[in-house]
Amino acid sequence: MAMTTSLADLSVLLVEPSHMQANLVTRMLEHQGVIEVKVVDSAAAALAALTENAAVGRVVISSLYLPDMAGTELVAAMRGDPDLETIPFILVSSETRPQVLEPVRQSGACSIVAKPFNEQQLSRALYAAADYLNPPEDMDIAEVESLRVLLVDDSMASRNHLRRLLEELGIERITEAVDGKQAVNLLQETMVDLVITDYNMPEMDGRELTEYIRTQSWQNNVPILMVTSEQNMGRLAAVERAGVSAICDKPFEAGSIRKLISESLTR
16 A cells, blocks of 8 residues: 555544553554644544644544543544535454444445454554545546546435545546436436446346446446445445445545546556
8 A cells, every 4th residue: 555644744642531541642643653642531622633733734633432422423423514524534452243343334434443353453544545646647547637537325424435536536526316216317327437336226226227328218327436334245245246346345445536547447
């Protein structure tokens, strides 16, 4: 993964109620070269600190269980605030239940780091955040600004996160749909160069949308990139058989999604 910036340029806000855990993570961050680390012990304190100081290169690393609200609620509050919605969010948690982690996956979080973790795992998450903050000036795709992208996801936060990445690449012609059914209606009258879709959606899911495009749409050769939190290997295998061009997990690294977009479009 390309290291687009030094970790010394990051300003980390660590949200951790455990003094022992906060000290451990702070030492790891310092070993990775992070110079500015501020520690708070609650979501309210985190939101206040973010509002008071819009530091350049700010990244939030948060525990899941906080005294006043869950980390899932903290990232939701950030994504609902125009001044905070673009700040990279890294969740640190021992939680493994999909239903608990799903709101974070759908929020546009950069990474979920599972406890216990080592410095290498934390470092990867930090570089993912740095890469999101410092997108490349261009991609190896001719006339990227002319590309027409259909973005399909029932999560507004996820759509907003993906839209920001696309716009940073110079892609401006972006059409959004909240599920597969709406996407089908749009594809009947709108020509696109790339479809980026979620898997789990109401009305028509990502597999059904992929099958429709490949078998019934007049745009049956359009590249389809699936960005999903789905973990069931059987379902993902069915999506691949349906004809999806590439699959990317949520949460995703900005560099990975750019690479997949580039590969899908240049195939």
